[in-house]
Amino acid sequence: MTRPNIVFIMSDDHAAHAISAYGSRVNSTPNLDRIAAEGTRMDAVFCTNSICSPSRASILTGTYSHINGVSSIWTEMDYRVPTFVDALHDDGYSTAMFGKWHLGEHGQSLPRAFDAWQIFPGQGDYVDPEMIDADGAKVVPGYATEIVTDLSLDWIDERESEEPFCLMVHHKAPHRPWVPDEKHAHLYADGSIPEPETFFDDLATRSQAVRGVHMTIADDMGSDDLKTEVPEHLRGEENREERMRWKYQIYMRDYLQCIQSIDDNVGRLLDHLDERGLRENTVVVYTSDQGFFLGDHGWFDKRLMYDQSLQMPMLIRWPAEIEAGSRCEAIITNVDFAATFLDICGLDAARALPTSQGRSFRPLLRGEEVTDWPDAAYYRYWEHDDPIHHAPAHYGIRTKDHKLIHYYGAGLGVPGASDRVFDSEWELYDLAADPTEVRNVADDPAYALIRVDLEEKLAEYQHRYADEPYRGEGTPRPVWGPYDQEVFARVAQYVAQVNATSA
Numbered sequence: 001m002t003r004p005n006i007v008f009i010m011s012d013d014h015a016a017h018a019i020s021a022y023g024s025r026v027n028s029t030p031n032l033d034r035i036a037a038e039g040t041r042m043d044a045v046f047c048t049n050s051i052c053s054p055s056r057a058s059i060l061t062g063t064y065s066h067i068n069g070v071s072s073i074w075t076e077m078d079y080r081v082p083t084f085v086d087a088l089h090d091d092g093y094s095t096a097m098f099g100k101w102h103l104g105e106h107g108q109s110l111p112r113a114f115d116a117w118q119i120f121p122g123q124g125d126y127v128d129p130e131m132i133d134a135d136g137a138k139v140v141p142g143y144a145t146e147i148v149t150d151l152s153l154d155w156i157d158e159r160e161s162e163e164p165f166c167l168m169v170h171h172k173a174p175h176r177p178w179v180p181d182e183k184h185a186h187l188y189a190d191g192s193i194p195e196p197e198t199f200f201d202d203l204a205t206r207s208q209a210v211r212g213v214h215m216t217i218a219d220d221m222g223s224d225d226l227k228t229e230v231p232e233h234l235r236g237e238e239n240r241e242e243r244m245r246w247k248y249q250i251y252m253r254d255y256l257q258c259i260q261s262i263d264d265n266v267g268r269l270l271d272h273l274d275e276r277g278l279r280e281n282t283v284v285v286y287t288s289d290q291g292f293f294l295g296d297h298g299w300f301d302k303r304l305m306y307d308q309s310l311q312m313p314m315l316i317r318w319p320a321e322i323e324a325g326s327r328c329e330a331i332i333t334n335v336d337f338a339a340t341f342l343d344i345c346g347l348d349a350a351r352a353l354p355t356s357q358g359r360s361f362r363p364l365l366r367g368e369e370v371t372d373w374p375d376a377a378y379y380r381y382w383e384h385d386d387p388i389h390h391a392p393a394h395y396g397i398r399t400k401d402h403k404l405i406h407y408y409g410a411g412l413g414v415p416g417a418s419d420r421v422f423d424s425e426w427e428l429y430d431l432a433a434d435p436t437e438v439r440n441v442a443d444d445p446a447y448a449l450i451r452v453d454l455e456e457k458l459a460e461y462q463h464r465y466a467d468e469p470y471r472g473e474g475t476p477r478p479v480w481g482p483y484d485q486e487v488f489a490r491v492a493q494y495v496a497q498v499n500a501t502s503a
Contacts, residue, residue: 014288016313031267039317062338062356074416076104084338087352099170126179180257207425209392218244384411385418404454408470
């Protein structure tokens, strides 16, 4: 049998609850829904470090941040461990990458093992973006989402090899500052986008570290995101609720308009594969590098371990093996992607990518029961007290019914993290009784035994993934590689730019 192709579509910051296949209350995504209807919807896929660069590095390498060295948005890819693309390319696959890379644009951090690639520098621009390829940088006219799709379709059509291919279609949307294309500018313009259930969450039971994050729509979403100044009558603490509602409608309108372009272009890609006779033997994957807060708990952005940030949407179509309209509820992480792609392509992941910490979930896609499949996901956010959002470093464990989070309050010298030390704090959520995660029960005596069990499971998973728990001052820090001084300089420059914009 001919080995299957892989088309791996990934957006940036696209929350699962902004996809109608996942029951979105705010938008309709018929082309993404088509992948789910013709394949499977994965309901419990979680990132292991909810921020752009680390998630992408974990997907490529099948390893956690402390292994691959990409701990924050300030660190770059140095290929200390190989990628699944390396393995596929060595095994005869044609490979290509178009769109957002965000793992470095110079020297050894550039894309490797791709026959063709063209990427945005950094986050990239939405309109007439600069793009980098092996020949250098140039401006490409048009709208970013359509450009990435055009490059992908052209590469499929221009391939001369009969070998199977792995194509990575990586959109910058819907990352901030949410600039829609003109054809979708009329959508969601009436100010009627529903607010989430937890929009006015008072955060009363949460840790002090979480209550201090700078991610509120009311107070932290600025004019650069809104593309307009807050009217005078909405300023001040007495107008906070009205201001929050006003900002939310603008934010969500632009965010959802950007997603509509993604949905349209996913439809173009699906149609093209069908027209070229590639449908049956091509695995189409849609995901996002992490989730995003869409007003949930009054926030935007990601980083924290609550489900809206933690969950990655994942829709997969592969007629040869996946039953149309199926669902998978097993707990999976982005560290599992690499092993799964290699398995699908006929490679033994343990040999082709021996550094991988993940496991192939291909049997789960076929509907098989895997009795020893992990029953929890381990998470760690390293970029402690980052200079813009001030999110605390933390790690935790998420099972089907519970979530335990430890805010250990120190950056361990990680690039992009501050040296400010917070108090150690814990949160525990009963996801069955409290699915919106508004009641922290970490110190509730009724949950004492559950907390003990979860702390044991957390230690077990840290041991499994060779991660070092925080034990106070002197805890060993990971070896992050050669970029540290450059990274700290880049952090300082970026913060200065943000402060200048906000002034």
